Amino acid sequence: MPLFYYRAVDAAGKIITGNLESREEAQVVQHLHQGGLIPLEISREEPRRGLKAYLPRRRRLTRAELVLITQELAVLLRAGLPLDRSLRILRDTSRRAGLKAVLDQLLRDVQAGKALSEALGRFPDFSPFYLSLIQAGETGGFLEVALERLADYLTAVGEFRQHLLTSLIYPGVLALVGGGTILLMLTYVVPRFEVFFKEMGQTLFWSTRLLLWASGVFLSWWWLGALGLALAVLAVLRLLRTPQGRLARDRWQLRAPLLGELTRQVSASFFAKTLGTLLKGGVPLVQSLEVVVGSVSNRYLSQSLETVAEEVKKGQSLSGLLRKSGLFPELFLQMIAVGEETGQLGDMLLRAADSLEGEARSQVRRLLAWLEPALILTMAAVVAFLIISLLLPILNLYEISL
DSSP states (O other): OOEEEEEEEOTTOOEEEEEEEOSSHHHHHHHHHHTTOEEEEEESSOOOOGGGGGSOOOOOOOHHHHHHHHHHHHHHHHTTOOHHHHHHHHHHHOOSHHHHHHHHHHHHHHHTTOOHHHHHTTSTTSOHHHHHHHHHHHHHTOHHHHHHHHHHHHHHHHHHHHHHHHHTHHHHHHHHHHHHHHHHIIIIIHHHHHHHHHHHOOOOOHHHHHHHHHHHHHHHHHHHHHHHHHHHHHHHHHHHTSHHHHHHHHHHHHHSTTHHHHHHHHHHHHHHHHHHHHHHTTOOHHHHHHHHHHHOSOHHHHHHTTTHHHHHHTTOOHHHHHHHHTOSOHHHHHHHHHHHHHTOHHHHHHHHHHHHHHHHHHHHHHHHHHHHHHHHHHHHHHHHHHHHHHHHHHHHHHHHHO
16 A cells, blocks of 8 residues: 655644555545544655755656556566566666666565555555556466556557647647737837838828737736736636635536537546556456546546445446436447446447547547637738738828829
8 A cells, every 4th residue: 555654743732753554645634633633744755854855856757667667577577587586677777766766665675575566655656546456466466467458558548648739739839929920010010110100190090000009008018917917827826726726627628618528538538448457457346446536637527426436336337327427428338338238348448448539539630620720810810910000001101102
């Protein structure tokens, strides 16, 4: 189980520090309350004292490093090497100090008689999902298979997230360049034309007057706009730190027009892939559901699924319970129902995850197919308005001179 470090205060006001092994932070809080202590800080990272407190903390393992050590450990165990020797090989071949330190601690714990899942629980780099699948592999005697499934899962999820992020790079750059161009014209180009127009002494077109007014307002009051924007951002960030604010944001993400459907498909894909991987790894359904619900990042979705594990334990259908939430696609629910009827729920969940992932990729492409031309046309229209508004007085002066 994970090891939690805590700082608490007793009835006399004395600061108490220590550590507890527990499945989740809430159980640590409950244990401290039962002992008459009020928790001040609970963390899965050991607090540092003395000179160590001024040194930089160990950097978390990256997803690529996590996939790498999972794959290599699976290969070594599949080759018949003992666990401690496999960890020693990984430690000796690791080049980054942080990763070497993690592997060295894992090796010491395993040599001391601890299970691998218990040793991994020391580090926040390994999620409850990761620990549950490792524990199931140790119990069933197929640790190398569990590691292979973990590596495949982490690779697939990482590639899907990378695809979604990469797809947004071009529209983001396009919007940034367009906004910078408009800002440059309002602050540098338009003021120089304004001096020229005053020397001309003729009546300006309404679009030119509007442009000169917008440039003057921006140059005179930009600080007020920046201050208002900063205050708005701070207010939103402060709101999102509250449970109500985070819940409202997550609910909006699932219900928003256009993006809501995509968010639901991505959430359902991660839910299905995680649950299917756990079931194929030998983790019981109820325990798998508890892990999956606890690992759901969207709080509104997690709140909607809080009672699913308990209801499944009572004999309720998983597909029926998920349908009540109204947050999962119908095809996904039908595939789960078929998996329950045929006794192949794990396989059907993984197939549903692949189907949802493919549909999400297609929807991203469709959204980008509309977004990119819309951004280009919007920026072109704004720039054209600026240029025409500046050129009209000059062309009118040329016609008068003729």
